[in-house]
Amino acid sequence: MNQQTIQIAQRLWASMRQHRQRLLWTLLTMIGTALTEVMFPHVFGYLLDHGFKGEHTNLPLWKVPAAIIGIFVLRGLCTFTTSYLMSWIATRQLNDIRAQVFARIMNVPINFYHTESSGRIINTIMFEAQQIVEMMKVSITTLFRDSLTVVVLLAYLLWVNWKLTLVTIVLIPSMAYLVRRVSKRLRKLNQDQLEVNGELTQVIEETTRASQVIRIFGGQNYEQQRFDKKNEKLRGYAMKTTVAVASTTPVTQVLAACAVAIVIMLAVAQGKSDTTTVGDFVKFITAMMMLLTPLKRLADLNGPMQRGMAAAESVFSMIDAEPEHDSGKPLPARALGKLEFINTSFSYPGQEQVALQRINLSIQPGETLALVGMSGGGKTSLVNLVPRFYQVSDGEILLDGIPLNQISLSSLRAQIAMVSQNVVLFDDTVAANIAYGDPQPDAARIAAAVTAAHLEDVVRELPEGLNTMIGDNGSRLSGGQRQRLAIARAIYKNAPILILDEATSALDSESERAVQSALDELMQGRTTLVIAHRLSTIERASRIAVLVDGMISEIGTHAELLAKEGVYANLYRLQFTA
Helix, strand or coil: CCHHHHHHHHHHHHHCHHHHHHHHHHHHHHHHHHHHHHHHHHHHHHHHHHCCCHHHCCCCCCHHHHHHHHHHHHHHHHHHHHHHHHHHHHHHHHHHHHHHHHHHHCCCCCCHHHHCCHHHHHHHHHHHHHHHHHHHHHHHHHHHHHHHHHHHHHHHHHHHHHHHHHHHHCHHHHHHHHHHHHHHHHHHHHHHHHHHHHHHHHHHHHHHHCHHHHHHCCCHHHHHHHHHHHHHHHHHHHHHHHHHHHCHHHHHHHHHHHHHHHHHHHHHHHHHHCCCCHHHHHHHHHHHHHHHHHHHHHHHCHHHHHHHHHHHHHHHHHHCCCCCCCCCECCCCCCCCCEEEEEEEEECCCCCCEEEEEEEEEECCCCEEEEECCCCCCHHHHHHHCCCCCCCCEEEEEECCEEHHHECHHHHHCCEEEECCCCCCCCCEHHHHHCCCCCCCCHHHHHHHHHHCCCHHHHHHCCCHHHCECCHHHCCCCHHHHHHHHHHHHHHHCCCEEEEECCCCCCCHHHHHHHHHHHHHHHCCCEEEEECCCHHHHCCCCEEEEEECCEEEEEECHHHHHHHCCHHHHHHHHHHCC
16 A cells, blocks of 8 residues: 555545544444354354254254344344444535535636636546545445454354364455455556546536537537547446456455365364364354355455545545635725736746736726737736736736735625626526625615616516526526626626626627616726727727737727727728728
8 A cells, every 4th residue: 555545545534533423333333243243153053052952952942033033133223223324424424525625626726727627527526526435435334344244253263163263364365465466456447437537527518518519510420429439438447447356256256265175174074083063063164154255345345445545536636726825805995996007917827928018007996998909919818817817927916006916815806897708607596696696685786787787678578587597507598688697797796896808799789789888887987997809899998908919009098099090090990991
């Protein structure tokens, strides 16, 4: 067992300390189950020696069924209690592990989602966490109960006939050697299997999300081939794992058969020379045969343990992911909204190319700054620095004169509302989506947001009004309705800083005019950063900054930039030539 495996096992065991009282009761019931194992051979041996002597027997007849029934009742109570307690502990552990992973992915930096696929994250929370708990449940039950059973049966065998027992003990090191040989291969196979399982989950997630694109571009066969390839690869690893685990069973059985044959031969020879009774022989052989079952289960435990250890390694790596750095303090009051970029430069983690270079900007409270330029110019990178989705590489950004890294993330982001081109909605009611993030939604504010976002007609036509479920990512709404709902969410938040990333891109002309009017009203008194490709939507901005290759090439009002005959004027003419 390597150091990493030991560390994982210690960590799993430490997580179960909170359930130590129930674990103690579980251990006691396992001891009870182990003790019932030796009762069977002892009763049968006693019955052979004292119950089959014809009229000379002194064994009352009622004791035989009473003993057998009593053993089964005790055994049943112990096994039921063990199963119930272990299931209680396992389900609680599963909840705890999933909650830890989910809590961590809620607090990791944004770039975490660029390196980890959604399929792997889902696979970790749902499948790998389940694998860990199943391993803990099976291993604790099997390891403790069957180990106790082996110890009790060996003690009983030593008491009945210690000489023959020494032959039986030869089984244990042989099986231990076999298990160790198989363990390393199983660990590697299980790690590969978990990786492919995550890839398969990713294929399924992408296929369900992109169903329209797949159909319109005729990608059904391609996606089916992708699925079949991953599915078959997963089956291959499952078969290799099965072969590795199943190969231990026949070898174990051959070893056991050899030991039983030798014991029987020695017992017969011994019976001719000493006072060994038939009952003693039956006690020994029965106990020895009963010893094989727990030994086999202990050998078979290697498979689920290696699967669980591989899953634990993956789950703990996600739990241990570096969270967002947050060393700031809460703002004492609502921000005014003054933003300053001072020699700000930025590169994405792991990339040498600079996304923003020496940005110097001062945006006054209530001012609307529009960001324009060709794709890849740095517009989105710039606005993503304001809520600290990413940390600046050089320079700094100030809010009301305070560096952003000195403001706590929750306090900073409470000052910001955002409407993105890629609208994200939740499978909940209209009202819940508008008041998202508010633990105590205000019905009056929700109604006002609906009116301001020109959603009244939409809500009126919904079967349950504001309480209508909108489906996965708002699938029951049109594109324009989803966009207006996202705008209503920003209106409801009433933050001093507003970020609009192509906020009207999904609207038809009539809806765009209505919502633009609502946005104009919303932007009054708020510091607003607007990213727009349609220049007609930003003509009334306080200032327009043109970004080229991560640098500000021009800045001024719409009229000033047109008069300059520079980059902005060229972009404007390109859009309006027609």
